[in-house]
Amino acid sequence: MNVSMAQVNSNEINDIEKTELHYGIKDxxxxxxxxxxxxxxxxxxxxxxxxxxxxKKGNVRVHHFxxxxxxxxxxxxxxxxxxxxxxxxxxxxxxxxxxxxxKQMTLDTNVHPHHVNEFIPTKLEMFESVEEEPTMEGYRPDxxxxxxxxxxxxxxxxxxxxxxxxxxxxxxxxxxxxxxINLSQVSRVLPYKELEEVVLxxxxxxxxxxxxxxxxNLVLEAELEEKIKYVDNLIHNAQPKSxxxxxxxxxxxxxxxxxxxxSGFSTKNQSDFKIAHLFYVKxxxxxxxxxxxxxxxxxxxVEQVDVKETLSSKLEGLDFPVEVKLQYEPKPxxxxxxxxxxxxxxxxxx
Ligand SMILES: [Zn+2]
Numbered sequence: 211m212n213v214s215m216a217q218v219n220s221n222e223i224n225d226i227e228k229t230e231l232h233y234g235i236k237d238x239x240x241x242x243x244x245x246x247x248x249x250x251x252x253x254x255x256x257x258x259x260x261x262x263x264x265x266k267k268g269n270v271r272v273h274h275f276x277x278x279x280x281x282x283x284x285x286x287x288x289x290x291x292x293x294x295x296x297x298x299x300x301x302x303x304x305x306x307x308x309x310x311x312x313k314q315m316t317l318d319t320n321v322h323p324h325h326v327n328e329f330i331p332t333k334l335e336m337f338e339s340v341e342e343e344p345t346m347e348g349y350r351p352d353x354x355x356x357x358x359x360x361x362x363x364x365x366x367x368x369x370x371x372x373x374x375x376x377x378x379x380x381x382x383x384x385x386x387x388x389x390x391i392n393l394s395q396v397s398r399v400l401p402y403k404e405l406e407e408v409v410l411x412x413x414x415x416x417x418x419x420x421x422x423x424x425x426x427n428l429v430l431e432a433e434l435e436e437k438i439k440y441v442d443n444l445i446h447n448a449q450p451k452s453x454x455x456x457x458x459x460x461x462x463x464x465x466x467x468x469x470x471x472x473s474g475f476s477t478k479n480q481s482d483f484k485i486a487h488l489f490y491v492k493x494x495x496x497x498x499x500x501x502x503x504x505x506x507x508x509x510x511x512v513e514q515v516d517v518k519e520t521l522s523s524k525l526e527g528l529d530f531p532v533e534v535k536l537q538y539e540p541k542p543x544x545x546x547x548x549x550x551x552x553x554x555x556x557x558x559x560x
Contacts, residue, residue: 231256231275231282232399233290234263240294242402243273250278258289272399287398288369294402295367295393295409296342296352303337303355305365305389306411312423314430318441326434328426335363349380351388364388366418367409373418381419388418448540463558464490465510466534469517469525488517488525488536488552516541517552524555533558 233240234254243265246252252265254275261280267273276282299305309332315325337355344354351364364386366373373381373390381388392414400408417423471486491510498504515536517525528534537554 230272230399231263231286231290232273233257233287233294234265234275235260235293240290240297243267243275244401256280256283256286257293258285259283291393291396291398291405292352292367292369294405295369295391298406298409299353299355299365300340300342302406302410303340304410305335305355305391306415307333307335307389308415308417310417310420310423312426312430314427314434316434316438318438319445324434324437324441326430326437328430330423330426337363348384349377361421362387366390368392368394370394378418385419385421385424387420389415390418391415444540463533463535464492464513465531466490466528466555467512467531469522471517471519471522471525484519486517486519486522488515489513490515490534490536491531515550515552517555521552521555528555528557 248267254263263275313327353365494507535556538550539553541549541551
């Protein structure tokens with residue numbers, strides 16, 4: 211979180227800061243007590259209750275406003291901050307958009323989580339125009355801004371009330387971009403320049419709804435769906451099947467005739483390599499496949515498969531030829547086609 215020096219903790223906002231008024235309304239604008247003349251001639255009114263204010267700029271207490279002919283109201287300073295934030299954004303026509311990390315997560319058949327994510331960096335957004343409290347169909351945001359790209363952004367300022375779930379849902383339904391800027395932890399007696407910095411750039415902010423994020427999320431969802439389909443397919447294929455055939459990768463009973471495990475150096479690839487192969491015979495393929503028809507078959511054929519090197523001592527103890535059952539597992543690697551490796555060998559004792 212981006213916490214500015216100008217911000218303070220909520221428990222540091224003491225009661226004096228909460229009730230002491232440093233901002234008043236003059237000619238429709240929010241002004242700091244330092245920018246007006248002393249006394250009743252300041253010409254200011256309370257941002258909350260509209261009472262006439264008197265500027266108290268003496269030598270003892272910090273300069274502030276007091277209600278004239280009325281009790282100091284409790285909400286003057288929070289209303290002032292809210293109005294001030296709107297005024298600052300409307301006049302400056304710029305806000306810092308937050309960095310956002312978009313994530314999608316789902317579980318595969320084996321209940322393992324898979325993630326996809328995209329990081330959207332922070333960005334300074336400038337606007338062509340900004341309107342305060344526009345009358346919209348069914349709602350009234352604090353501000354609505356029109357970007358130079360023709361996109362609208364509604365902005366809500368949180369001082370005491372955040373955008374609730376009901377409001378957020380409505381905003382998502384109408385697919386209008388909305389940013390909430392959180393000023394609840396900001397001191398209400400900050401000078402104008404510091405508040406400006408906090409409002410425009412450093413106060414915590416997040417999107418209630420963003421069309422751009424929505425689009426990216428749809429892409430991420432599709433990506434994740436594709437990924438899960440692939441993973442689930444691998445898991446499915448790794449399950450032992452009872453049917454026989456060329457594609458079956460399960461406890462296959464075969465006549466093992468030999469093995470070869472070794473390592474070497476390839477001058478072509480300039481790298482070390484390892485081999486670990488099993489050789490076995492099995493009945494010749496007698497069934498048609500989708501793209502291959504058998505016109506005649508009889509006898510046995512020789513197969514070569516990869517085997518885990520960890521099985522070498524087991525292989526050493528066998529007398530070839532030997533009838534065994536082979537168990538397979540998917541070979542780690544890249545690409546969409548599953549490659550298989552023998553993960554266990556069981557001798558069939560007749
Ligand atoms: Zn008041």
